[in-house]
Structure formats: C-alpha cells, structure tokens
Amino acid sequence: MSVPREIIDKIFSLDLSDLISYTVAAKLTGEALAKAKKRIKDLWNQRKYGFTPSKEEAIGISKIGKTEIYKRLKDCVGNHWSLNLIRLGMYISELSEGGKRETIERIREDVHRKYHKTGINVVNLASTGTIFPAIQYLSDLKMRKNLDQQDITKELDTITDEWKRITVFVKKDSKKKDIIAKINRCMNHRPSFFFVFSYGHLAKEKATKNIADLNNKGIFQREGYMLYTYRRTDKVGTEIFNWSFELVERE
Amino acid sequence: MPDIIFMDLNKDERELLLDSLGFDIDGNGIIIEKCTNKPYMCPITGKEVHFDNASILPGSTVVINTSAYTLSEYFSKYLERRE
Numbered sequence: 001m002s003v004p005r006e007i008i009d010k011i012f013s014l015d016l017s018d019l020i021s022y023t024v025a026a027k028l029t030g031e032a033l034a035k036a037k038k039r040i041k042d043l044w045n046q047r048k049y050g051f052t053p054s055k056e057e058a059i060g061i062s063k064i065g066k067t068e069i070y071k072r073l074k075d076c077v078g079n080h081w082s083l084n085l086i087r088l089g090m091y092i093s094e095l096s097e098g099g100k101r102e103t104i105e106r107i108r109e110d111v112h113r114k115y116h117k118t119g120i121n122v123v124n125l126a127s128t129g130t131i132f133p134a135i136q137y138l139s140d141l142k143m144r145k146n147l148d149q150q151d152i153t154k155e156l157d158t159i160t161d162e163w164k165r166i167t168v169f170v171k172k173d174s175k176k177k178d179i180i181a182k183i184n185r186c187m188n189h190r191p192s193f194f195f196v197f198s199y200g201h202l203a204k205e206k207a208t209k210n211i212a213d214l215n216n217k218g219i220f221q222r223e224g225y226m227l228y229t230y231r232r233t234d235k236v237g238t239e240i241f242n243w244s245f246e247l248v249e250r251e
Numbered sequence: 252m253p254d255i256i257f258m259d260l261n262k263d264e265r266e267l268l269l270d271s272l273g274f275d276i277d278g279n280g281i282i283i284e285k286c287t288n289k290p291y292m293c294p295i296t297g298k299e300v301h302f303d304n305a306s307i308l309p310g311s312t313v314v315i316n317t318s319a320y321t322l323s324e325y326f327s328k329y330l331e332r333r334e
Binding site for chain 1: 254255256257258259260261263264265267268270271272303304305306307308309310312317318319320321322323324326327328331
C-alpha cells in the first residue's frame with residue numbers, strides 16, 4: 001500500500017526535531033516509517049543537529065570555542081593537542097564561580113587518565129586564567145617576529161610545562177617580602193616571560209604597589225624585562241589584573 | 252565552529268533517531284551497530300556506549316559517552332578541524 005500524500009508532505013515539510021516527534025507520535029509503520037527514517041538521516045547529515053543528555057554543558061563548552069581569545073589561540077597554534085584541554089580549563093574557570101566541584105573533579109580525572117600530569121597542567125593553566133595573558137603574549141609574538149605555527153607551538157609547550165614556575169599569584173593577604181621574593185625567583189630563572197596575577201581590588205592594590213616599587217628601583221630594566229599590564233573582569237565582576245614581563249634581551 | 256542545534260528528545264524519539272542512523276539498543280541498553288551487530292565503541296573513550304549516556308553528534312554519525320571531556324574533545328577533533 002502506498003503512503004498517503006498528506007503523510008509524505010508532512011515528512012518532507014517538517015524540520016528534524018518536529019519530524020522525529022511526529023514519527024513517534026503518529027506511530028508510523030511500514031513504508032511511511034521507512035521514508036521518515038530516510039528523511040531523518042538526510043536531515044541529520046546536514047550536520048546542524050545534535051543530541052546530548054548534557055545540553056547545558058555542551059552549549060557551554062561549544063561557546064568557549066567561539067570566544068575571541070580561543071579563536072586567537074587557535075590562530076596562533078592551529079590544531080595543537082592541548083586545545084581541547086585549554087577549552088576545558090576555560091570552562092572550569094566559569095564553573096568554579098558557580099561552585100560545581102563535582103563536575104570539575106570529573107573533568108580532572110578524565111584529563112588525567114589520558115594526558116596525565118601534563119594534561120592537568122594545561123587545564124590548570126586555563127582554569128586559573130594564566131592562559132589569557134599567555135595568549136596575548138603568543139599573539140603579539142607571532143605578529144612582532146612573524147613566527148609560524150610551529151614556532152608558536154613550541155612557546156605554548158614551554159608555557160604549559162613551566163607555568164607554575166613563571167606565574168606569581170598575589171592575594172590580598174600576601175606579604176610584601178613574599179611577593180618580591182617570588183618575582184625575583186622568576187627572573188632568576190631567566191624565562192622568556194613570566195606573569196604576576198591578582199584577583200580582586202585588594203590583591204590588585206598590593207600587587208601594583210610592589211611592582212611599582214621594583215619598577216621605580218629599575219629592577220626590571222636591569223634584569224632585561226619589559227612590563228605589560230592586562231586587565232579583565234570575570235563573570236561576577238571581580239577585577240583580574242595581571243602583569244606580563246617579557247625578556248627583551250633576546251630580541 | 253558551526254552552530255549545532257541541540258534537540259530535546261524523549262526516550263522513544265532518541266531510539267528512533269539512533270535507529271534511523273543505523274543503531275540498535277540491546278537488552279542492557281548498550282548501543283549496537285546494525286551493520287556489524289556488535290557494540291558500537293565511543294571513538295573518544297574507546298568504550299561501549301550506554302543509551303542513557305549517549306550524545307549523538309553531527310559528523311559521520313558520531314555517538315560518544317557523554318562528559319565535559321568527551322564533548323570538548325569532540326568539538327576540537329571532529330568539528331573545528333574541518334573548518
């Protein structure tokens with residue numbers, strides 16, 4: 001028996017979601033069901049649709065791939081193996097603000113299972129925000145020195161391997177001597193660059209004062225480091241300041 | 252990365268979608284490839300995929316075990332590399 005015209009019309013006029021709902025609700029069978037399934041497959045192959053039991057999570061993670069900062073990184077390093085981990089770290093940095101500890105732990109376990117400590121380093125690099133000035137640095141470096149993706153990738157690998165050694169976090173209750181000692185320790189290792197971070201107004205004031213003191217004494221100039229300031233605000237409005245110090249001797 | 256429309260589907264609708272794309276579900280809820288009659292393996296975790304935890308994603312019919320990690324890997328490896 002041929003399929004009634006109105007059913008054929010329906011199958012070919014509905015979008016995918018409605019077609020699936022209609023096929024189930026109308027309990028199509030036989031040739032009508034076969035036509036509906038073929039149409040479902042054809043629409044699916046347009047690559048526009050997806051299903052996941054974690055819709056909110058999937059949208060959140062896919063949105064990170066559309067941010068300017070992520071696109072800039074991709075432009076610098078191409079399809080680097082760490083991109084999905086950086087994306088996860090950025091996603092974690094958003095989750096942290098909502099306190100979704102269980103999800104964060106699960107992500108870390110999954111990453112550790114496949115990429116071990118190196119993978120966790122990459123996730124931490126992104127989840128702590130260190131990746132933001134790092135991307136700025138890589139992007140500037142690419143432009144200034146006309147480097148190709150391979151060169152920039154090496155820089156990114158250095159950052160992921162050494163990020164703890166090249167990052168100083170200043171808290172509101174950090175002591176002056178500790179901040180200065182940590183900055184000096186960074187410079188003693190002579191990295192191409194290092195970062196100082198502060199979260200929130202009080203931490204920023206403390207970091208600013210100590211960096212200004214060192215700068216006024218000509219310490220950075222003497223050690224060959226050029227200073228850049230970078231500011232952003234997180235989702236809940238907390239100021240995040242960082243200072244990037246780039247070794248200019250090597251130029 | 253292209254925008255994906257994530258659909259809301261109930262259990263029967265998901266079964267129909269999987270059926271249309273060439274998959275069955277066995278008595279334990281494991282997704283089976285019709286062409287081989289064997290359990291389908293998640294290309295990211297390398298493990299069997301349970302119906303309740305299956306994300307069905309665009310591409311050459313990619314079904315994955317769902318987690319933040321697998322979703323991120325899917326976006327990076329299956330979508331962005333084709334741009």
